[in-house]
Amino acid sequence: xxxxxxxxxxxxxxxxxxxxxEKEIKPYAAELDKRPETAFDWNIVRRFAKANLLGLNVPKExxxxxxxxxxxxxxxxxxxxxxxxxxxxxxxxxxxxxxxKHVGTENQKRRYLTRCCGGNALLAALAVTExxxxxxxxxxxxxxxxxxxxxxxxxxKIFITNAGLANFYxxxxxxxxxxxxxxxxxxxxxxDSPGLTLxxxxxxxxxxxxxxxTLIFKDVKVPVENLLGAENTGFLIAMQTLDMSxxxxxxxxxxxxxxxxxxxxxxxRERKQYGRPIIxxxxxxxxxxxxxxxxxxxxxxxxxxxxxxxxxxxxTKASSMxxxxxxxMAERVCSRAIQILGAHGYTRDWPVEKYYRDAKAMAxxxxxxxxxxxxxxxxx
Amino acid sequence: MIYKNIGKMIQKxxxxxxxxxxxxxxxxxxxxxxxxxxxxxxxxxxxxNIEQIANELNKPLNYFLxxxxxxxxxxxEKTQDEITSEIDKLLLELPPEERKNILEYxxxxxxxxx
Numbered sequence: 090x091x092x093x094x095x096x097x098x099x100x101x102x103x104x105x106x107x108x109x110x111e112k113e114i115k116p117y118a119a120e121l122d123k124r125p126e127t128a129f130d131w132n133i134v135r136r137f138a139k140a141n142l143l144g145l146n147v148p149k150e151x152x153x154x155x156x157x158x159x160x161x162x163x164x165x166x167x168x169x170x171x172x173x174x175x176x177x178x179x180x181x182x183x184x185x186x187x188x189x190k191h192v193g194t195e196n197q198k199r200r201y202l203t204r205c206c207g208g209n210a211l212l213a214a215l216a217v218t219e220x221x222x223x224x225x226x227x228x229x230x231x232x233x234x235x236x237x238x239x240x241x242x243x244x245x246k247i248f249i250t251n252a253g254l255a256n257f258y259x260x261x262x263x264x265x266x267x268x269x270x271x272x273x274x275x276x277x278x279x280x281d282s283p284g285l286t287l288x289x290x291x292x293x294x295x296x297x298x299x300x301x302x303t304l305i306f307k308d309v310k311v312p313v314e315n316l317l318g319a320e321n322t323g324f325l326i327a328m329q330t331l332d333m334s335x336x337x338x339x340x341x342x343x344x345x346x347x348x349x350x351x352x353x354x355x356x357x358r359e360r361k362q363y364g365r366p367i368i369x370x371x372x373x374x375x376x377x378x379x380x381x382x383x384x385x386x387x388x389x390x391x392x393x394x395x396x397x398x399x400x401x402x403x404x405t406k407a408s409s410m411x412x413x414x415x416x417x418m419a420e421r422v423c424s425r426a427i428q429i430l431g432a433h434g435y436t437r438d439w440p441v442e443k444y445y446r447d448a449k450a451m452a453x454x455x456x457x458x459x460x461x462x463x464x465x466x467x468x469x
Numbered sequence: 470m471i472y473k474n475i476g477k478m479i480q481k482x483x484x485x486x487x488x489x490x491x492x493x494x495x496x497x498x499x500x501x502x503x504x505x506x507x508x509x510x511x512x513x514x515x516x517x518n519i520e521q522i523a524n525e526l527n528k529p530l531n532y533f534l535x536x537x538x539x540x541x542x543x544x545x546e547k548t549q550d551e552i553t554s555e556i557d558k559l560l561l562e563l564p565p566e567e568r569k570n571i572l573e574y575x576x577x578x579x580x581x582x583x
Contacts, residue, residue, distance in 0.1 A: 191515060
């Protein structure tokens with residue numbers, strides 16, 4: 090049976106997330122976006138922690154909210170509608186905790202998942218990308234060499250969300266670059282490990298409130314018990330984590346689009362030219378109709394992927410489809426919103442240009458949309 | 470795609486062990502439908518599931534993963550390999566005279582592409 094009614098718990102979570110986003114995020118979005126240099130703000134982390142949203146998908150037994158995927162995408166839509174940049178800090182946690190909760194041992198989960206929960210929750214991050222290993226994950230060069238009861242990590246990770254801020258990182262490394270995919274391993278690395286330093290912090294066109302930077306590992310000692318899963322299973326762990334996190338990106342894309350659409354709609358109803366609101370011109374109303382159609386379609390595709398995950402089914406294709414459609418839709422919708430607002434839309438007095446800059450990132454991170462198409466094509 | 474490939478390897482290992490889906494699923498404590506869905510790649514397989522299956526079938530964990538990673542990476546190259554091996558297989562089934570005709574055809578095609 091197909092039904093689109095949300096459960097009572099999902100509706101409550103949606104309401105909580107909407108109120109949180111309106112009160113705790115939206116009022117700070119423009120200010121953080123306009124700050125020069127890095128605009129990351131620890132106060133935002135505290136607000137997320139107070140609502141336990143950093144532990145959104147962490148099971149309740151470890152102190153998290155323990156929501157299912159369907160609820161997670163609904164929450165992502167609400168927060169995405171307020172600010173994608175601020176959301177990135179929390180999304181870094183969601184990625185790391187998704188990974189940890191599925192492959193971590195009981196001991197690892199007790200030690201690390203609990204750190205992402207409750208009022209004093211800390212940040213976490215996933216570190217995959219390197220200078221020569223972006224889309225091609227098998228090109229990872231950061232090396233882990235076993236030395237008795239620990240591993241020694243050496244290498245550099247780039248474009249890492251929450252770099253320099255996270256309490257712990259889930260780092261993908263190789264035990265032997267020649268083995269490519271079959272040599273990949275995932276480790277939990279404490280943020281304060283000796284030898285782990287923050288390199289350059291990126292200056293980005295959007296997601297200004299999110300800190301993205303380089304992590305340098307120089308002889309970083311990691312205990313053997315911090316290896317995730319079995320040896321050389323890092324590729325499966327990464328793919329599985331990303332499959333299960335992509336619907337949240339789909340939800341965030343719907344959220345930012347919804348925000349842009351709502352502004353464009355109310356502007357078009359109020360702005361008068363030739364003595365009548367511009368929405369009475371078919372050229373404008375059809376643009377708004379197209380925006381509404383695409384937002385709804387992306388939401389349904391996102392919900393389908395989330396539903397598959399909650400059913401324990403393979404969601405790979407649906408996750409990639411919702412990621413591609415929702416993020417490209419977000420770019421189109423935000424661009425149309427700017428068009429409807431005309432010159433106003435192009436200024437920084439209105440938030441739509443920020444939405445547009447933020448939305449662009451989504452087609453690039455967590456697997457570029459070209460990689461998503463490769464995944465989808467391989468499953469046709 | 471990953472799950473489909475792992476599923477194929479599970480089916481292969483199960484058949485090599487001479488077990489039916491029913492037998493293996495009862496040993497693992499799964500329903501037969503669940504195992505069938507794993508083999509078809511319809512259900513998400515966690516590392517813990519794969520480890521359990523690998524133990525039951527006496528295979529190393531990487532038996533199920535290595536091929537998967539290669540296939541995920543190769544994509545189009547794999548398709549080319551499959552075409553070549555399909556041609557090889559069909560050629561061997563043809564009488565020698567026919568094979569000679571095909572060789573001439575390939576040479577003709579190659580000439581035309583120059």
